[in-house]
Amino acid sequence: MRTRGAAILVIGDEILSGRTQDTNTGYIARWLGQLGISVREARTVSDIEAEIVAAVRTLSARYDYVFTTGGIGPTHDDITADSMARAFNVGIHYHPTAFAELIARYASGNIGTFNEARQRMARVPFGAALIRNSLSVAPGFQIENVFVMAGIPAVMQAMLEDVRPRLVAGAKLSSRTVSVFLGEGRIAKGLAALQKQFPDVPLGSYPFSRDGRFGTSLVARGNDENRLDAAAEALRLMIREVGGEPLDEEATVT
Amino acid sequence: MRTRGAAILVIGDEILSGRTQDTNTGYIARWLGQLGISVREARTVSDIEAEIVAAVRTLSARYDYVFTTGGIGPTHDDITADSMARAFNVGIHYHPTAFAELIARYASGNIGTFNEARQRMARVPFGAALIRNSLSVAPGFQIENVFVMAGIPAVMQAMLEDVRPRLVAGAKLSSRTVSVFLGEGRIAKGLAALQKQFPDVPLGSYPFSRDGRFGTSLVARGNDENRLDAAAEALRLMIREVGGEPLDEEATVT
Numbered sequence: 001m002r003t004r005g006a007a008i009l010v011i012g013d014e015i016l017s018g019r020t021q022d023t024n025t026g027y028i029a030r031w032l033g034q035l036g037i038s039v040r041e042a043r044t045v046s047d048i049e050a051e052i053v054a055a056v057r058t059l060s061a062r063y064d065y066v067f068t069t070g071g072i073g074p075t076h077d078d079i080t081a082d083s084m085a086r087a088f089n090v091g092i093h094y095h096p097t098a099f100a101e102l103i104a105r106y107a108s109g110n111i112g113t114f115n116e117a118r119q120r121m122a123r124v125p126f127g128a129a130l131i132r133n134s135l136s137v138a139p140g141f142q143i144e145n146v147f148v149m150a151g152i153p154a155v156m157q158a159m160l161e162d163v164r165p166r167l168v169a170g171a172k173l174s175s176r177t178v179s180v181f182l183g184e185g186r187i188a189k190g191l192a193a194l195q196k197q198f199p200d201v202p203l204g205s206y207p208f209s210r211d212g213r214f215g216t217s218l219v220a221r222g223n224d225e226n227r228l229d230a231a232a233e234a235l236r237l238m239i240r241e242v243g244g245e246p247l248d249e250e251a252t253v254t
Numbered sequence: 255m256r257t258r259g260a261a262i263l264v265i266g267d268e269i270l271s272g273r274t275q276d277t278n279t280g281y282i283a284r285w286l287g288q289l290g291i292s293v294r295e296a297r298t299v300s301d302i303e304a305e306i307v308a309a310v311r312t313l314s315a316r317y318d319y320v321f322t323t324g325g326i327g328p329t330h331d332d333i334t335a336d337s338m339a340r341a342f343n344v345g346i347h348y349h350p351t352a353f354a355e356l357i358a359r360y361a362s363g364n365i366g367t368f369n370e371a372r373q374r375m376a377r378v379p380f381g382a383a384l385i386r387n388s389l390s391v392a393p394g395f396q397i398e399n400v401f402v403m404a405g406i407p408a409v410m411q412a413m414l415e416d417v418r419p420r421l422v423a424g425a426k427l428s429s430r431t432v433s434v435f436l437g438e439g440r441i442a443k444g445l446a447a448l449q450k451q452f453p454d455v456p457l458g459s460y461p462f463s464r465d466g467r468f469g470t471s472l473v474a475r476g477n478d479e480n481r482l483d484a485a486a487e488a489l490r491l492m493i494r495e496v497g498g499e500p501l502d503e504e505a506t507v508t
Contacts, residue, residue, distance in 0.1 A: 014460050016293045018283030019473070022276075025298070029272030039270045041305070044279070044296040047458075051295070074439045075459035076446040117442030152461055185328045188371030192330040204301075205329035206268050207406055219273070 006037050007059040010044040011052055011070040011080055012151055024069045024156050031160055036170030037065065047071060052083035060087075060146050065167065070151030072140060074117040084143050085125035098122040098130055098139050105137040132162040142166065171223045176232035180244040181215040183207070190238040191218065194231070200224070201231045217249070260291050261313040264298040265306055265324040265334055266405060278323045278410050285414055290424030291319065301325060306337035314341075314400050319421065324405030326394060328371040338397050339379035352376040352384055352393050359391040386416040396420065425477045430486035434498040435469040437461070444492040445472065448485070454478075455485045 008028055014020040022044070029039045040063060045051040052071075059066045071080030085092040099122040106114035121138040124130065131140035131147060135158045140149040142163070149159040180187070184207050195203045204219045218239075220231040236246040262282055268274040276298065283293045294317060299305040306325075313320045325334030339346040353376040360368035375392040378384070385394035385401060389412045394403040396417070403413040434441065438461050449457045458473045472493075474485040490500040 013458055014473075015279075016283060016296060017287060018280040018293075020460065021280050025269075026272040026275050029270060033271060039272075040300060042270060042298040046294060073459070073461060074442040076442070076449055077458055111437065112440050115439065115443065117446075118439040120442075121439075152463065154463065183365065185369065185372040185375075186366050188328040188330070188374075189369065192371075195330055204267055204331055205327070206274065207327060209406065209408065219268075 005040040005063045006032055006065040006067060007063040008039055008042040009052075009055055009059055009066055009068040010042065010151075011047065011068055012044070013046045013077075015044050015070075016046050023153055024151070027153065027157065028067050028069075028160065032067075032167075033173060035164075035167055036172040037167065038170075038173065047077050047079060049079055049083045049086060052080065053087045056084065056087045056146060060144060064145060066146040068146060068148050069156050072121065072138070072148060072150055074120050074138075078120070080148060081123050081125065081141075084128075084141075084146065084148055088125060088143055090126045090143075092123055092125050094119065094122045095124045095128075095130060095139075095141075098124065101137055101139075131159045134158045134161070173221055173223065174225060174228055175219050175221045176228045176235075177217055177219050177249040178232055178235040178239065179208075179215055179217040179247045179249050180239045181213050181247075182239070182242065182244040183214055184216045186242050186244070187216060187218070187239060190242060191235075194234050194238055197234065198227070198231045201227055203231070203235075259294045259317045260286055260319040260321060261317040262293055262296040263306075263309055263313055263320060263322040264296065264405075265301065265322055266298075267300045267331075269298050269324075270300050277407055278405070281407065281411065282321050282323075282414065286321075286421075287427060289418075289421055290426040291421065292424075292427065301331050301333060303333055303337045303340060306334065307341045310338065310341045310400060314398060318399060320400040322400065322402050323410050326375065326392070326402060326404055328374050328392075332374070334402060335377050335379065335395075338382075338395075338400065338402055342379060342397055344380045344397075346377055346379050348373065348376045349378045349382075349384060349393075349395075352378065355391055355393075385413045388412045388415070427475055427477065428479060428482055429473050429475045430482045430489075431471055431473050431502075432486055432489040432493065433462075433469055433471040433501045434493045435467050435501075436493070436496065436498040437468055438470045440496050440498070441470060441472070441493060444496060445489075448488050448492055451488065452481070452485045455481055457485070457489075 008025050015022045025042050045055050071078050124141040125143050128141040128143040135155050140159045149156045201220050201222045206217045218235050239246040262279050269276045279296050299309050325332045378395040379397050382395040382397040387393050389409050394413045403410045455474050455476045460471045472489050493500040
């Protein structure tokens with residue numbers, strides 16, 4: 001099994017203006033990591049059809065999967081569904097299942113009428129498969145290898161669960177993290193030497209500051225748990241050699 | 255004056271894996287917004303030279319400015335400087351000023367020796383102008399319209415201050431925000447009508463959930479304060495017409 005590649009496309013002026021902090025990218029990346037699918041690239045574009053179309057065509061052609069967030073609500077600036085239809089050169093319609101489910105939702109709760117604006121949320125490109133929204137009904141959809149989801153994190157996360165069985169899992173990437181309160185410059189030479197010793201285990205170096213102290217987290221990634229253990233042990237040894245005290249952090253999938 | 259366009263390029267596997275939450279994009283976007291420069295697109299790529307080169311060439315050609323974060327530290331996976339040299343087809347060297355400043359830094363503090371790894375932080379493409387780092391000395395650099403900065407937020411923010419005088423400010427975009435605890439579907443029709451009434455004032459609709467209640471923030475953007483005030487008043491009126499209570503939120507630059 002190979003580690004498959006995905007891209008994330010965030011759609012929305014509110015992210016590009018800095019008004020809203022995107023957290024969906026990190027969530028999707030960690031969630032996909034658990035399935036052995038790596039995110040290779042992420043893009044954020046504004047609510048302009050030509051921008052969305054160009055980005056999704058490029059990413060869809062290049063990666064196994066594309067995950068988009070945002071722009072599928074009921075307001076005039078929600079243009080993702082139309083943009084996806086355009087990107088794949090298909091028409092767009094009110095999906096009968098989505099429409100029926102939304103009718104039922106608005107008939108039952110005290111949440112207003114199923115007006116024209118809300119009906120827009122049932123519009124999906126021809127041939128698209130719905131992505132269920134267990135939280136607020138209005139669906140996402142899949143068109144080819146592109147999964148079109150909501151921007152609100154809780155709704156997006158619910159949609160991901162519906163997407164899970166459609167994905168082909170890859171080899172799960174594990175990792176070991178060893179941190180130390182030393183600057184990167186103290187360990188860079190030893191780290192480069194270890195990278196040569198472990199060419200099959202990519203080693204990353206991530207500076208951090210915590211409680212006013214600078215430190216570095218060294219992360220070894222791979223599929224072979226024994227090699228990861230060996231690399232982590234070698235990292236700890238190297239850190240001690242330059243006078244540091246290695247801090248083991250919980251092994252996390254990254 | 256026009257609202258100028260910028261792109262942000264985030265470089266680093268740790269962002270794409272979800273290990274680290276990017277906050278630089280939002281910070282840069284808000285900071286540029288204060289100068290009347292809008293971010294049109296953001297991309298995140300991994301620590302692979304060909305990916306960095308392709309992205310920076312595309313973005314540099316397309317936008318007035320490009321701001322990159324990450325990959326300029328001392329370790330073997332810090333390849334941004336080399337990638338920029340490659341992207342612009344120039345060589346790379348140890349910048350004499352940067353080298354001298356780093357020598358002074360490591361001579362003075364109790365922060366270790368100016369070893370080979372740390373010397374790497376003085377390497378910049380030929381012809382690049384340094385970006386000062388008032389926090390930890392190791393500089394960023396400007397090459398053509400691309401500003402190459404550190405990934406650590408505090409350092410990146412310090413570098414931005416050094417970049418400020420090099421930017422041509424645009425017409426500052428102001429905004430008014432009116433929020434309401436109603437779903438987007440209740441106000442979408444009225445909002446679309448208002449957008450036709452105010453074609454010169456882009457109106458955005460951003461759903462939120464707060465304390466378990468769903469709501470919507472409506473944002474009017476533009477340069478004309480009088481038009482913004484008129485649009486905000488019209489938004490409040492429209493919200494009352496559909497039975498909502500408009501919540502004024504502080505006018506923020508977005």
